[in-house]
Amino acid sequence: MILSPLSRQQTALRICRPLIRTQDLYNPKTQRRRIHKLPQLGHAGAFQRDGIPGMLSPEGYDMAWNQYQGHLVDRLNRLTAGTPLENSTTHDLILAHARQPNAASLFNHASMAWSNHQFFSTLSPDPPKMSPHLTSKINDSFSSPESLKQTFIATANAMFGPGFVWLVRHKYRNDYLMENEFSILTTYIAGSPLPGAHYRRQEQDHNTMMAAGSFGSASLFPGKESKIAYGGADIDILLGVNTWQHVWLMDHGVGGKKSFLEGWWKAIDWDVVESNWHSTTGKERNAENRRSYPLGRVGDVGRRRQTPAEGVY
Amino acid sequence: MILRRTIIRHGQRIANSPTKSWTRSLATEVDIDTLPSSTDSIAASLENSLRETKSLESEVEKETVQYVPHIDNRSHAAQNLLEDGTAERYSHHRFNQARTKSLGTSIDPNHYQPHKLLTYPPYPSDITLELLLASQAHLGHKTSHWNPMNSRYIFGIRQGIHIISLEQTAAHLRRACRVVSGVAERGGLILFVGTRAGQDRCVVKAAQMAGGCHLFERWTPGSITNGHQILGQCRTKVVDELDREIQGFDEELRERQVLKPDLVVCLNPMENWVMLHECGLNTIPTIGVIDTNANPTWVTYPIPANDDSLRCVQVIAGVLGRAGQEGQARRKEMAKIGVITYTPDTLRTDLSVSTQGARTGGSAEDIKGSDSGGGHT
Numbered sequence: 272m273i274l275s276p277l278s279r280q281q282t283a284l285r286i287c288r289p290l291i292r293t294q295d296l297y298n299p300k301t302q303r304r305r306i307h308k309l310p311q312l313g314h315a316g317a318f319q320r321d322g323i324p325g326m327l328s329p330e331g332y333d334m335a336w337n338q339y340q341g342h343l344v345d346r347l348n349r350l351t352a353g354t355p356l357e358n359s360t361t362h363d364l365i366l367a368h369a370r371q372p373n374a375a376s377l378f379n380h381a382s383m384a385w386s387n388h389q390f391f392s393t394l395s396p397d398p399p400k401m402s403p404h405l406t407s408k409i410n411d412s413f414s415s416p417e418s419l420k421q422t423f424i425a426t427a428n429a430m431f432g433p434g435f436v437w438l439v440r441h442k443y444r445n446d447y448l449m450e451n452e453f454s455i456l457t458t459y460i461a462g463s464p465l466p467g468a469h470y471r472r473q474e475q476d477h478n479t480m481m482a483a484g485s486f487g488s489a490s491l492f493p494g495k496e497s498k499i500a501y502g503g504a505d506i507d508i509l510l511g512v513n514t515w516q517h518v519w520l521m522d523h524g525v526g527g528k529k530s531f532l533e534g535w536w537k538a539i540d541w542d543v544v545e546s547n548w549h550s551t552t553g554k555e556r557n558a559e560n561r562r563s564y565p566l567g568r569v570g571d572v573g574r575r576r577q578t579p580a581e582g583v584y
Numbered sequence: 585m586i587l588r589r590t591i592i593r594h595g596q597r598i599a600n601s602p603t604k605s606w607t608r609s610l611a612t613e614v615d616i617d618t619l620p621s622s623t624d625s626i627a628a629s630l631e632n633s634l635r636e637t638k639s640l641e642s643e644v645e646k647e648t649v650q651y652v653p654h655i656d657n658r659s660h661a662a663q664n665l666l667e668d669g670t671a672e673r674y675s676h677h678r679f680n681q682a683r684t685k686s687l688g689t690s691i692d693p694n695h696y697q698p699h700k701l702l703t704y705p706p707y708p709s710d711i712t713l714e715l716l717l718a719s720q721a722h723l724g725h726k727t728s729h730w731n732p733m734n735s736r737y738i739f740g741i742r743q744g745i746h747i748i749s750l751e752q753t754a755a756h757l758r759r760a761c762r763v764v765s766g767v768a769e770r771g772g773l774i775l776f777v778g779t780r781a782g783q784d785r786c787v788v789k790a791a792q793m794a795g796g797c798h799l800f801e802r803w804t805p806g807s808i809t810n811g812h813q814i815l816g817q818c819r820t821k822v823v824d825e826l827d828r829e830i831q832g833f834d835e836e837l838r839e840r841q842v843l844k845p846d847l848v849v850c851l852n853p854m855e856n857w858v859m860l861h862e863c864g865l866n867t868i869p870t871i872g873v874i875d876t877n878a879n880p881t882w883v884t885y886p887i888p889a890n891d892d893s894l895r896c897v898q899v900i901a902g903v904l905g906r907a908g909q910e911g912q913a914r915r916k917e918m919a920k921i922g923v924i925t926y927t928p929d930t931l932r933t934d935l936s937v938s939t940q941g942a943r944t945g946g947s948a949e950d951i952k953g954s955d956s957g958g959g960h961t
Contacts, residue, residue: 307689344689358695361688385688392687442673465684507680547683 306357307347309340310388317396324396325534331522336391339517343384350377361385362465369468378471379461386435386463390513393547395540405545412453419453424532426455427514431476434459438510440548456506464508509547510539701895702785705793705902708761708910713750716757720893721900722748724876734876737888746876748888756887757900760871761907763885764847768794768911771926772846775799777859778901780852782894786901787851794908797845808862811842818842822931825919836933844868849904851897853882873900 312318318336322329347364351357356364356377364381368374401409401416413419419438427436437456444450458464462473484490512535519531696718706715716722724730724738724746739749767774774796778787784800791798807814820843822833848863850856853872860882863870872883873891880886890896915925 306695307691310688310690347689358691358697360685360691362685365688381688385684388687388689442676508684 305348306352307344307361309337309344312336312391314394314396318394321396323394323534323538326394326522326531326538327518327534328522331518334521335513335518336387340384340387340391343380343387346380347377347384350380361388365463365465366467369463369471378463378468382461382463382468382471385465386458386461386511387513389508390435390511393510393540393543394535394538395543396538398538398540399542401541402545405541405548408452412451420536423455423512424529424536426457427512427532428529430457430459430514432459433515434462434473435464435511435513437464437508438544439464440507440509441505442507443505453509464506464511466505507548510544698895701898701902702789705786705789705906706899707906708758708765708903711754711757711761711903713754715899716750716753716889716896719896719899721753721889721896722750723890723893724748729877731877731879733880734874734878734888737874737880738876748876748890753887753889756885757889757903760849760885760887761903763869763871764794764849764904765907765911765914767847768796768908769914769925770911771915773797773843774847774849774908775845776849776851776901776905777803777856778851778897779803779855780897783851783897783901786898786905790849790901790905790908793905793912795912796908803856803859805858806862807859808844808866808868811844815842825924825928826916830935832935833931833933836931847871849901850883851901852891853878854891857882871904873897 318327318332319329322332327335347361351359351364356367359367361381361384364377365385368378368381371378406416409416409419413422423436423438430436435458437458438453439456440453441450444452456464456472457474459473459476461471463471487493512532514528514532519527523531523534722739726744727741727746730738730746734746737748737752739747741747764774774791774794775798776787776791776794776796777799778784779800779802787798787800790796804814820837820840822830822837824830844866845863845868848859848868848870850860850870850872853860853874854877860870860872864882869884870882871885871887872878873896874880874883874886874888875891876888878891880888887900889900918925
């Protein structure tokens with residue numbers, strides 16, 4: 272029939288309609304600049320190819336880092352875009368919103384992003400052994416690295432529910448009372464170990480530890496709370512493990528938390544842990560004196576730069 | 585922490601004043617005849633109070649960590665208290681801050697922070713169309729409010745306002761930078777004027793960098809044409825090529841004319857047309873931020889830009905201040921090797937004769953005068 276080729280042409284035209292509407296191409300809502308981006312890990316390439324041996328497969332790594340951290344970055348962008356907070360770093364967002372329950376979502380996502388990045392930054396595909404200096408320091412607090420491992424894994428295993436477990440160093444400790452230099456800190460769910468965000472540290476399960484009668488002046492052991500002023504920068508965060516289920520569920524199964532933790536211990540890069548501590552041995556102290564630590568002055572428009580001018584706003 | 589501090593404070597007070605005030609007060613009251621028996625009881629009570637303060641001190645010491653200065657074995661000198669680890673702790677803190685701030689997400693550190701335009705102003709080499717666009721330099725006034733003399737600077741019309749061509753802005757701004765740095769290099773006095781609200785900080789900063797003067801309050805009419813009356817009480821000084829003041833010219837300076845600027849940078853010409861007119865009468869070159877409704881002939885070197893945006897004005901003032909800074913640096917470098925980039929003023933006073941701390945060697949050598957007629961344009 273003469274009509275049928277025409278109708279066939281019309282249907283062909285309908286199929287070829289563009290998928291993106293022209294009004295969306297220039298719509299500011301769909302063309303938004305992403306300010307927060309996924310951070311680059313040092314060993315990202317190796318992790319992508321081979322995963323983390325003993326701990327995560329390439330798919331597990333993809334889920335735990337690329338997908339989850341990407342999700343957190345995306346959520347942070349959505350939460351802060353268009354607000355005066357859009358250029359704040361994750362660290363600043365955490366400190367600014369630790370005491371604001373109305374901004375709980377923003378705090379939670381920022382805290383998870385920070386903690387997850389800290390966790391992955393201490394992993395290595397071919398990790399070096401603990402240095403003698405660090406070993407001796409660990410021995411002072413934990414009697415041996417093996418004892419530290421057992422305590423760490425036992426603490427993480429005992430936590431029911433998602434969270435992080437950290438190795439922290441106390442900066443201001445009373446040598447007369449022989450307080451330990453290192454200790455293990457737990458943060459439940461999206462609690463933050465950062466000193467300024469102590470309000471949301473969430474280091475104990477309220478159902479078991481912080482029940483009524485377990486704290487305060489009328490409790491069994493009053494005066495156990497820290498005497499250091501709130502906000503005091505009292506700890507260095509050296510090492511942390513993410514015990515959320517999405518990290519280990521795919522590779523170790525529902526009951527595989529312990530095997531995940533054992534695998535994690537073998538993948539820790541102890542050099543990074545030591546550098547997080549900013550060790551003050553003689554050699555390192557000289558190296559530190561040669562370095563310069565910019566405090567919020569990176570990329571200023573007016574600063575003299577060696578490299579060609581970057582984007583200035 | 586607070587409790588401990590009060591104990592220390594009170595403990596120190598008690599420790600520092602155990603006996604003096606007590607014995608003094610007793611001495612005024614006690615009769616000399618009854619002294620021997622009183623002294624026994626006085627001694628006993630003194631001992632008691634000392635024992636108390638000692639025990640209090642020991643209590644206080646238990647609570648806090650005392651920083652006892654280390655004594656060097658060889659020289660037997662006590663080390664500086666600053667070497668007690670404060671510097672180390674501070675450097676550790678800075679390291680820690682830098683490390684923890686970068687964790688979480690990757691963020692561009694070059695984002696706009698308003699205070700940085702004042703604390704770290706941009707350099708002339710940082711002038712880009714992107715910077716000017718972000719600083720809203722392209723936004724002119726309503727089309728009905730334009731001055732047709734500005735048509736050459738206008739790119740077009742959008743949403744009822746004129747859009748200033750940023751290429752024109754950049755070119756004129758770079759030229760103005762060259763003028764400012766050239767004047768500064770030749771020892772000229774630059775006056776930065778910005779009388780609108782919020783322009784004070786950038787004006788002061790620019791003047792500081794260029795080694796010039798600032799004005800952020802109302803210009804008093806006649807400050808140049810009637811300078812003797814209005815600015816006659818201001819102190820002037822004679823400096824040499826290295827900007828060191830030379831004493832001994834007070835009498836002569838009193839007779840000399842009042843200073844006039846060698847270049848005036850005006851950030852809001854619409855409000856300061858009187859000043860610009862006075863500058864014109866006295867052949868003082870001027871640089872001005874010319875909006876679409878301003879008259880470009882009022883200034884010698886117009887910069888077509890938005891004078892209503894504080895961010896734009898801060899960028900322009902910052903950039904011109906940096907240009908002045910560069911000029912001053914060049915002048916000082918030349919002066920160090922003995923090259924004077926300007927014609928020094930001739931002054932009457934002969935310093936070789938005067939007795940008070942004067943430089944020897946002639947009156948008219950190497951003296952930078954304070955008059956603008958020294959060929960500083």
